[in-house]
Amino acid sequence: IQMTQSPSPLSASVGDRVTITCQASQDVTNSVNWYQQKPGKAPQLLIFDVSNSAAGVPSRFSGGGSGTDFTLTIAGLQPEDIATYYCQQSVDLPFTFGPGTKVDFK
Amino acid sequence: EVQLVESGGDLVQPGGSLRLSCASSGFSFSEYEMNWVRQAPGKGLEWISHISSVDTTVYYADSVEGRFTIFRDTATSSLHLQMNSLRAEDTAVYYCVRGSHCVYGNCFRRDFDLWGQGTLVTVSS
Numbered sequence: 616i617q618m619t620q621s622p623s624p625l626s627a628s629v630g631d632r633v634t635i636t637c638q639a640s641q642d643v644t645n646s647v648n649w650y651q652q653k654p655g656k657a658p659q660l661l662i663f664d665v666s667n668s669a670a671g672v673p674s675r676f677s678g679g680g681s682g683t684d685f686t687l688t689i690a691g692l693q694p695e696d697i698a699t700y701y702c703q704q705s706v707d708l709p710f711t712f713g714p715g716t717k718v719d720f721k
Numbered sequence: 722e723v724q725l726v727e728s729g730g731d732l733v734q735p736g737g738s739l740r741l742s743c744a745s746s747g748f749s750f751s752e753y754e755m756n757w758v759r760q761a762p763g764k765g766l767e768w769i770s771h772i773s774s775v776d777t778t779v780y781y782a783d784s785v786e787g788r789f790t791i792f793r794d795t796a797t798s799s800l801h802l803q804m805n806s807l808r809a810e811d812t813a814v815y816y817c818v819r820g821s822h823c824v825y826g827n828c829f830r831r832d833f834d835l836w837g838q839g840t841l842v843t844v845s846s
Contacts, residue, residue, distance in 0.1 A: 648832040650766075657816055657839055658766065663832035701766055705831035708780045710756070712766040 616640055616704050618713035626721045633689040635716045637702035640683075646706035647685045649678055652715075653698045661700075662687065692718070723747035723835065725800075725817045730840030737807050737844070743800040743817030743837055750798035754820035756833065757791060757802050759813040767813075770802065774823045785811075807844045814839040 617640040649662040662678035702713040729741040819835035821828040
């Protein structure tokens with residue numbers, strides 16, 4: 616299963632509402648997860664099973680979608696949100712990741 | 722503290738071998754499926770291997786099939802990756818990652834909720 620993401624990169628301003636899209640090459644039901652990776656750090660789980668927030672994740676992060684099309688939304692971009700975001704399908708091995716969306720400031 | 726700590730990364734020549742280890746703590750290691758994910762310099766994430774919790778069934782990405790072996794040691798709550806016939810394209814940071822929680826044959830969630838800090842493998846002459 617191939618995962619694609621858009622846009623990349625994504626430039627925005629503090630306070631902007633930001634949406635990243637992820638598309639799967641086939642139906643992955645609700646098995647899509649999102650990870651945040653800051654420079655020099657390991658990735659961290661943000662959202663699992665499309666729309667469930669991992670522990671400690673700020674409420675401005677939300678996920679949605681179904682089937683083959685999914686979104687990650689940041690409602691009010693903060694300076695600490697500058698990172699690369701990856702979607703991943705976990706419906707079937709290999710658990711493929713998208714190519715990543717780098718979010719930075721304009 | 723719930724954590725994963727990798728070790729074993731090094732500079733190795735093409736064709737050489739290396740074994741990575743991942744020490745777990747703070748959770749019931751035997752109840753979790755485990756994975757290795759790698760990231761080449763400046764590139765994205767690549768899942769490379771998975772091992773189940775119950776019957777130690779293993780899976781590999783095509784890029785490492787036949788060269789890498791994943792195994793786990795329940796006695797020491799550790800995960801390992803034996804890497805043989807290393808190539809320049811195997812140069813990456815390797816992450817040990819926790820997967821599904823499985824109890825009495827039932828597995829819950831398939832996301833990767835816990836990552837180690839990573840260990841760097843460099844394949845170069």
